[in-house]
Amino acid sequence: MSVDSVTSGLGSSFLPILQKLLGSGELVHKGAILYHKSSEIEYTYQISIGNPQSRINEITKRLKQYLTKPVEFDDVIEIYGFGLPHNEDLKKIGIIKVEGQKATIDFSAIFKTIKSELVTITIRKPFPEILRRKIVEPHMVKSAKHSETDYTETNLEIALDYSDLWYKHFDKFTIREIEFTFNLRVALDSIEQTIPKDFSQKFIHAAKMAKRGDNNALQFIKIAQDKFMLFQNQEKTNEMFKTISINPEQNFKITHVNPVMQSCEIGGAGHPIVLPGSMNISLEGRIEKQDVALSGTLRIDLKQFNRILRNIIDEIKIATKKINF
Amino acid sequence: MNELNGNLDKDQKSKFVVNKSHWIFENYISPRALPNEQILGWIKWDPDVQYDKILIKYDPDVVFHRILNVDESVFDQAETQDYDVRFKNSTAVIEKNLIQIPGFLGFRVAYNLKPEDEKELTFLIEFIKNEETIGSVELTTELIRPKLIITERPSQGIVVNELIPSLPSLSFTLKNMGHGEVEKLGPFLDVKSWETKDMKIEVKHTKERDINEDHVFVMTTIRYIPKIIIRGSGMGMISMGFEYYDKMNNKYETELVSVPLNIPKKENLEIPVSSTISNKQTLLLEPRLI
Numbered sequence: 268m269s270v271d272s273v274t275s276g277l278g279s280s281f282l283p284i285l286q287k288l289l290g291s292g293e294l295v296h297k298g299a300i301l302y303h304k305s306s307e308i309e310y311t312y313q314i315s316i317g318n319p320q321s322r323i324n325e326i327t328k329r330l331k332q333y334l335t336k337p338v339e340f341d342d343v344i345e346i347y348g349f350g351l352p353h354n355e356d357l358k359k360i361g362i363i364k365v366e367g368q369k370a371t372i373d374f375s376a377i378f379k380t381i382k383s384e385l386v387t388i389t390i391r392k393p394f395p396e397i398l399r400r401k402i403v404e405p406h407m408v409k410s411a412k413h414s415e416t417d418y419t420e421t422n423l424e425i426a427l428d429y430s431d432l433w434y435k436h437f438d439k440f441t442i443r444e445i446e447f448t449f450n451l452r453v454a455l456d457s458i459e460q461t462i463p464k465d466f467s468q469k470f471i472h473a474a475k476m477a478k479r480g481d482n483n484a485l486q487f488i489k490i491a492q493d494k495f496m497l498f499q500n501q502e503k504t505n506e507m508f509k510t511i512s513i514n515p516e517q518n519f520k521i522t523h524v525n526p527v528m529q530s531c532e533i534g535g536a537g538h539p540i541v542l543p544g545s546m547n548i549s550l551e552g553r554i555e556k557q558d559v560a561l562s563g564t565l566r567i568d569l570k571q572f573n574r575i576l577r578n579i580i581d582e583i584k585i586a587t588k589k590i591n592f
Numbered sequence: 593m594n595e596l597n598g599n600l601d602k603d604q605k606s607k608f609v610v611n612k613s614h615w616i617f618e619n620y621i622s623p624r625a626l627p628n629e630q631i632l633g634w635i636k637w638d639p640d641v642q643y644d645k646i647l648i649k650y651d652p653d654v655v656f657h658r659i660l661n662v663d664e665s666v667f668d669q670a671e672t673q674d675y676d677v678r679f680k681n682s683t684a685v686i687e688k689n690l691i692q693i694p695g696f697l698g699f700r701v702a703y704n705l706k707p708e709d710e711k712e713l714t715f716l717i718e719f720i721k722n723e724e725t726i727g728s729v730e731l732t733t734e735l736i737r738p739k740l741i742i743t744e745r746p747s748q749g750i751v752v753n754e755l756i757p758s759l760p761s762l763s764f765t766l767k768n769m770g771h772g773e774v775e776k777l778g779p780f781l782d783v784k785s786w787e788t789k790d791m792k793i794e795v796k797h798t799k800e801r802d803i804n805e806d807h808v809f810v811m812t813t814i815r816y817i818p819k820i821i822i823r824g825s826g827m828g829m830i831s832m833g834f835e836y837y838d839k840m841n842n843k844y845e846t847e848l849v850s851v852p853l854n855i856p857k858k859e860n861l862e863i864p865v866s867s868t869i870s871n872k873q874t875l876l877l878e879p880r881l882i
Contacts, residue, residue: 431692
């Protein structure tokens, strides 16, 4: 992919006209935010248009030379603009017009009617998927560093490619919602370790007896499964959130923690039981302040995680106290 | 919880040493990677430093996928095959004028072989001015993999008879000596014939265990193998062991036994896959990972 094709993808074709209108140094700020997950880009322009008196001669001349009709934009998701400090809403006064996904900005009206000296315009558009994949390189190291009982930790990495394009066109750029997903596998061993030994024997015995059709054993397993399903409750999910920490916090945040239940054979007993087989964790990262590369860490507190697991085991123990097989 | 089966108990932070100049103020590389996993690395330096070019020297088994934020012409010096880029003499040369963001260079690479053992991969980045190295930095990542060894084998065989309703198994205990996580562990049976023209070996397999048949099979991760049929003559090898994958879906094997085949004259043999146990035989290899 050539750099030029990336440039055209940034949709900044109206910038040259704006520069010509304003002359040098008057476009005070150009910013962009790429929403990586949804593949949308938001351009923000802050334009210094001077006071109404100073504009009359020079700008009118340039308007006639470069711009005779409103500038059109396609595929617009959202567009808005204001004059500051007088808070003139460019949509309300008809300078920005939206029809479906098309929008127009009447720049000549801006210069003729706005009393404020600063105008901000924000345009949100779809960002080409193929560019999104090429421009941002997110990666989570597949093999976590694991401490036996205390924590598990892995590395998050983001690097931008073709980022000279951002440098060329914008004073400030941010990439948000860079999504990572992580599957924390809960090994059966951990459940067997968390269950007190006498109770784990009861589990294995229940699985063996259930295979032979013992009703009490089947009831025991059903209660246990129902309790393990509590992992999917909001309350437990919130507790799971607290077991996870991310560094640096200003660049990464956790968005979802979903336990994934799966059928497993405990203790090789031959009868399946549904257990929380893995935790699906989604994160979002962001790169700002014109940086082009960022690393971080995701850490899961295993002691806290096991405490949550142990609480559920205790509930199973109480609920199945009177069931014998 | 035992998430990984790996024992990443040592500090695996990247090592940034060797003549690192004070004006290289940030450097990073993925601390560990599996074969074929993306390794991301970068350095940031004072953009006012005067240099002519930057060299990235690396292990010859590494392939480059991208050098980040450089002009595409950097790749003119390389042999490109599909997605993989290899530079001459395992050295990427990046002239200063090809760097698009002053003070930043990044790369995305992968090691595309399966190493016998885990090892360190080092990338030496050198800044060259008037053909002399004015600064350098080493970025080191650990190339890891799962590595299973058999720690316990069954000392006795198993006799199957009508008094045992469920199929017994020969249990093996395996230990992961590597840092990569083990996925999809199961037994394998592999048959190779060296003279394929005269000898045809067919592995009979089904997706479902047929309990009405003799309890004689090897269970793999995807199918059950009740018997091997050999027709013709020639030489070959039957291997049995355990296969497993890592998170990048790289496949590994730990061999248990290899039996050479030598059939001098044409035969039509049906060999049950079995252990050597009286008349009713079985072999259900059951690995357990510790």
